[in-house]
Amino acid sequence: MQLADLSHKEVLFFKQSDFTLSSLLNPAAANKKGHKMKNIFLSTALLSALSLAPQAANAALVEGSVLNFDGFDGNRNTLPAVGSGSWFSLQLTPEPQLPVITSISSFNGLIIGTTQAASSTPPITPNIDNPWGFAGNLGVHQSTSNTRIISASGDTATIDFSGWGVSWNGIPDINLGAGNSNGIATITCDTGSGCANGAGYVLDYSATLPSNAANYGNV
Numbered sequence: 001m002q003l004a005d006l007s008h009k010e011v012l013f014f015k016q017s018d019f020t021l022s023s024l025l026n027p028a029a030a031n032k033k034g035h036k037m038k039n040i041f042l043s044t045a046l047l048s049a050l051s052l053a054p055q056a057a058n059a060a061l062v063e064g065s066v067l068n069f070d071g072f073d074g075n076r077n078t079l080p081a082v083g084s085g086s087w088f089s090l091q092l093t094p095e096p097q098l099p100v101i102t103s104i105s106s107f108n109g110l111i112i113g114t115t116q117a118a119s120s121t122p123p124i125t126p127n128i129d130n131p132w133g134f135a136g137n138l139g140v141h142q143s144t145s146n147t148r149i150i151s152a153s154g155d156t157a158t159i160d161f162s163g164w165g166v167s168w169n170g171i172p173d174i175n176l177g178a179g180n181s182n183g184i185a186t187i188t189c190d191t192g193s194g195c196a197n198g199a200g201y202v203l204d205y206s207a208t209l210p211s212n213a214a215n216y217g218n219v
Contacts, residue, residue, distance in 0.1 A: 060152035060153050060154055060155075060157065060194060060195055061112065061149060061152045061157040061187060061189070061195040062112075062149070062152070063112050063113025063148065063149055064111070064112065064113055065111075065112045065113075065195070066108075066109045066110070066111050066112075067106075067109050067110040067111075067112065067187075067201065067203065068106045068109040069086040069104070069105060069106045069109070069110075069129075069203075070085055070086060070105050070106075071085050071086055071087070071103035071104055071105040072084050072085025072086065072087060072103050073085070073103075076100075076101045076102070076103075077101065078101075079099075079101065080101070082202065085103060086103070086104050086105065087101050087102060087103050087104060088101075088102055088104060088141075089101045089102070090102075090134075090209075100134070102132050102133070102134055103132065104129045104130070104132055104141070105129060105130050106128065106129055106130070107126040107127060107128065107129055107130045107140075108126075108127060108128065109128065110128050110147065110203075111147075112147055112148075112149060112159065113146055113147060113148050113149065114143075114146055114147065115143055115144060115145055115146050115147075115163065116128050116142055116143045116147075117142050117143075117144070118140040118141065118142035118167055119140070119142075119167050119172065120137075120138055120139050120140055120166075120167040120168050120169060120170055120171070121167075121170045121172075122170075124138060124140065125140075126140045127140065127141075127142055128140070128141045128142060128143070129141050134168065137168060137169035138168070138169070139166050139167060139168030139169065140166065140167055140168075141164070141165070141166050142164075142165055142166065142167055142173070143161075143163045143164055143165070144163040144165060144173060144175075145160070145162060145163030146160070146163070147159050147160060147161060147163070147164075147185075148160045150184060152195070154194060154195075155188060155189045155190065155191055155192065155193055155194060155195060156186070156187065156188050156189070157186075157187045157189075157195065158184050158185065158186055158187070159184070159185040159186075159187060159203075160183065160184065161176075161177060161181070161183050161184060161185040161205055161207075162177040162178070162183035163177055164176045164177050164183070164185075164205070164207065165177065174209065174210070175210055176207035176208075176209070177207065178207060178208060179206060179207040179208030180206040180207070180208065181205050181206050181207065183207075184205075185203055185204065185205035186203070186204050186205070187201055187202070187203050187204075188201065188202045188204075189201045
């Protein structure tokens with residue numbers, strides 16, 4: 001496969017119906033949900049230093065929240081149904097060629113309001129997600145700037161993803177902070193949850209690969 005131009009888009013989709021906006025003031029909450037604590041970025045030595053800020057009755061998503069997510073099983077040629085797991089896809093040209101859909105699961109999760117570096121250079125250093133395979137090589141998502149909250153109200157929020165990217169096949173960073181979504185991810189939590197601990201959520205984001213695709217190993 002050859003990435004040729006700016007028409008290639010990554011679509012990121014997190015869905016975890018039993019996810020935790022983890023408060024590390026109460027790390028047992030994450031373990032109770034089956035999200036094992038790990039030891040360093042997103043090994044959770046870093047996570048254990050974070051806590052969810054106090055929330056009022058009309059709570060909304062706050063920085064310091066941790067978004068955990070599970071992958072999916074099944075057909076990789078059609079988009080999974082909402083609620084069946086988390087994934088990213090890469091739409092290759094010419095459209096309507098089938099997108100490449102890749103399952104992703106959290107290593108330490110996405111920590112809102114922080115920068116989370118990762119590396120695909122052996123030995124791989126995951127952070128946000130566990131290593132995934134694409135075109136025969138391993139990669140990991142990362143953020144090179146804080147995923148700060150732009151707006152948050154009730155069950156919805158927008159997040160600054162201008163520093164979103166991947167490290168893949170030993171390439172330090174492939175920037176995915178621009179494109180259709182203009183570097184802004186949207187989060188929608190369960191209705192009436194206020195994005196509180198234990199709420200289900202959907203994170204939706206799309207980006208465009210940079211034009212210097214030759215640097216990406218002719219994938």
